[in-house]
Amino acid sequence: MKIISLKKKSNDIVITLEDLSTLKIDYRTFVDHRIHKDVDITDELLKLLSEESSFFKCKDAAFRFLSRRLHSTGELKLKLIKKNFSKETIEKVLTELKQKKYLNDEEFTFQYVKEKLKKGKAGIHKIENELRSKGIDKSIIDKIISQIDENNYQKNILELIKKKLDQIKNKETDKRKIKSKIISYLLSKGYDYELIFNSLKDFDLEQED
Known part of the structure; x- marks a missing residue:
């Protein structure tokens, strides 16, 4: 034609x-x-x-x-x-x-984890879920997560506890309730319960008899 x-x-x-x-x-x-x-x-x-x-x-x-x-x-x-x-x-x-290296899931994951830890202080579970929702392969997620500096990760959770404690200590005096609120908050941020429990030992949140 x-x-x-x-x-x-x-x-x-x-x-x-x-x-x-x-x-x-x-x-x-x-x-x-x-x-x-x-x-x-x-x-x-x-x-x-x-x-x-x-x-x-x-x-x-x-x-x-x-x-x-x-x-x-x-x-x-x-x-x-x-x-x-x-x-x-x-x-x-x-x-x-x-x-042509314009698209690289491993580099994306590395930068994403770095940003989430630095700015949002997100926990590993939350980061993993978000990466899975973006289609990142489990092997890549596991590789990058394994490179997280444990000391910095521990520092993040302690900073979050202190910040949350400062926000609620003047509104709530019951230590059990304060502790419960902090635990719920950190779980929502994606932190592991065992790490939360151990980190809270650094704070005086045990109820006196």
Whole structure:
């Protein structure tokens, strides 16, 4: 079928065929294939142009997401699905991004854990759950979690206990209730009960008879 017109629209080229059907392709696809007016174009080539154009668009969208922050493969995939790209196109884009080191789940996990420990002082259980929800493989999670500095982790929980204690000690005098509130708070932050229990020994929260 013959091309009867080509019109540039933003970063795209709109191809109109002699049956008046149209196809919008990315400008880079247009240049790569040297498309021009009055040439015959096969159905196979039309399909190829559409697929290559979608690949460029999908990769552009991926880079926009990655320019804002690091992403796991899983969460980037979900965002691209919401942009209505085909699964085949998304997989091709993700494969290229991983090959070129723009996408690295291990690096993402390392930075994510570092940030959560430093700013949020989150516990390991909460961090693990969040990483699983982002599609990170268990082997990667286990590897990065095993690298956490135990002294800094212990320091975090002690700081959280002190902060929480300062918040409630003037409102509550019953040590058992204070202790219970602190335990509930730390469990919600993702800390292990045994670690919480041992850390609370550094504070005078035992009820006097």
